[in-house]
Amino acid sequence: MRFINPKIDFAFKKIFGSAQSNDILISFLNAILYEGRSIIESLEILDPYLAPQIAGVKNSYLDVKALLNDGTFVIIEMQVLKVQAFGKRVLYNAAKTYALQLTRGELYQQLRPVIALTITDFEMFSGHEDVISHFVFKERTRLSDYLQNDIELVFVELPKFKKELDQLENITDKWIYFIKTTGTLDEVPQTMATVPQIQKAFEIANEVSLTQDELNTLQQQEFFAQDQESSVAVGREEGRQEGRQQGRQEGRQQGRQEAQIELIMISLNRLLGELNPDIERRIQQLSSDQLENLVNAVWGFSNLEELSYWLEDNSQ
Structure with missing residues (x-):
């Protein structure tokens, strides 16, 4: 078998953002955002293109965008190269997704939370070895939450994930391993195939399924x-x-x-x-x-x- 590389934009969107990918995306997001707990029960995959509604606002191109069953928006970007001001771009896309929910006459109470999940093939943050990082609004001294902690930034840094196949401990490890290594594999590892959504992701990633x-x-x-x-x-x-x-x-x-x-x-x-x-x-x-x-x-x-x-x- 030959598999497409999930780190390439087209492949990532094909696997996680296609019409048949809802169950795959639910499993993936629960694994990355909630340590494998079944918090997300359903979602709707949306058009990831953020068209500007205000003159002068930049266009945005995301890999996947979804609306969760609790009303939260999740935007996902897979980034291979560390480009200039990338951190600002992540924050801009999150803020834009949050702000552009409302049209004229709608109330601020209608704003729904936004989670921006960014997967990088380079290190974003030095000084620690955590593969997954979560950022939210905190008071600087007391570290207490802001009244409406509606924007969360989540990063997965692939180079910090060092586990081999026989070291995978949970579904979070398996999904990160899938993103990092699928493009180099020639068969579906048995330990990965035990998760139905990952098995399905491999089937979509199989080159023979592509036109x-x-x-x-x-x-x-x-x-x-x-x-x-x-x-x-x-x-x-x-x-x-x-x-x-x-x-x-x-x-x-x-x-x-x-x-x-x-x-x-x-x-x-x-x-x-x-x-x-x-x-x-x-x-x-x-x-x-x-x-x-x-x-x-x-x-x-x-x-x-x-x-x-x-x-x-x-x-x-």
Whole structure:
């Protein structure tokens, strides 16, 4: 067997965000958020695209969004590369999901809690070895909860998970192991297959269940992730060399930014066809933060017109 890698956006959405994934997502969220307890009984998987309702508000692209049976929204993002200001992006998406629940005339009492679950293939927080971290609003000195603790940030740092297959102790371990290793496995481990939802996740992740178009999309995203990682490494090295020669920090950022622009151009050409000179010029004029946002949005575009609209909204 060959399995798609859940750390790739398309694969993660296919496994956890498809129409047939409700039971998989319930099991996964109970394992990660509630230590395996059956707190979530049902949920509805929603469109993860957060369209702006207010002029000037940024678009947001998430991997999975769900409404739980108790009215809580859960947004999930799988992130492979540690990009600039990623922590701020997580907080922005959580706050935006919370704020955009209300339309004109609705009451604040109608706001429902939001949990932002972020899975990273890099370390977010140094100084401790906890794989899962939960952040909520606390009073600084007494550490008491805020009156309405409606926004919770949960992080799963995959590099901190060191357990091997024979060391898995509970369903939380098994789901994290699934995310981290499925792309390298050639069979379903027996200890994992005992959980029906994980067995079903493996069936969805089996490459033979994908169409040719889905396999092509997955391959493009894998190439993009690999190229992006290489461009970051090359850009850092070129920037360090230029920075040493010129005696200034800007060299490192410039080298990385140039490599990133080149990668984005290649990926967009693969996905949408040849870019016209105007779009290329507008991409080259983006700031480093705007380029990071474009990297996150690339696979949400289905044509050049959508890309052009994105550039209009995000290059102000």
